[in-house]
Amino acid sequence: MTTFDLLRTYHPKTTIGEIWRGNTILSYSIELPWQNNSRQISCIPEGTYRLVFRHSPKFGRQMIALETVPGRTGILLHSANNADNTNAPAQLQGCIAPVTWVRFGNDTVRGLESQRATDAIYDIFGRAIRSGGAMLRISKKIEINNQFGKI
Incomplete structure (x- = not known):
């Protein structure tokens, strides 16, 4: 079993992530902001x-879920460039988009x-x-402040 990590940084309008395998970053990601799992x-x-692989009626093909x-149900990994629904509908509805x-x-x-990153992650x-x-382990990215700034 291979475990990948998604390390998140939460922002008011979006969630930014880094997808890792061990000590190697594979991709960044975007998601909706945290709104109590609504x-x-x-x-x-x-x-x-x-x-897992699962057929998506919305996309009409096998997707990683x-x-x-x-x-929640139907949480997929798929391409998207916008997770901010302030000015236009977000392209994500709880899913994760590699970018x-x-x-x-x-x-x-x-x-x-996003499509390039999603193809590589798939x-x-x-x-x-x-x-x-x-497995995908999702957690908050820990930032360390020291004399040189954030790490």
């Missing part, structure tokens, strides 16, 4: 979730090159699922 407006709770998310990098500006946060996660299983 369906379609909140990211999912921190915890460890099994990754997270199992046993408390109070190549994140742009901050003018009170907005956008994920960029390759890595898919191999792990097929060869013994995979």
Whole structure:
């Protein structure tokens, strides 16, 4: 069983993450902000979730899904560049979008090159699922303040 880590940083309008395997960062991610696990407006709770392939009627194909998310169903990994629903509908409704990098500006946060990042994550996660299983452990990123600033 392979365990991947999603380390989150919470912001008022979005949640930014880093997806890791061991000491190697694989991708960044964007999600909805934390809104007490409310369906379609909140990211999912921190915890460890099994990754599986599941057919998605919305996307019409096999997708990577997270199992046993408390109070939620249909949580997928899929491409999206916008998790902020302030000015337009968010592209995410509780799911996780891998992105190549994140742009901050003018009170907005956008994920960029999501399809490229999602394809890479599907390759890595898919191999792990097929060869013994995979878990995604989601937790808050710990920031350390020292004399040089945040780490």
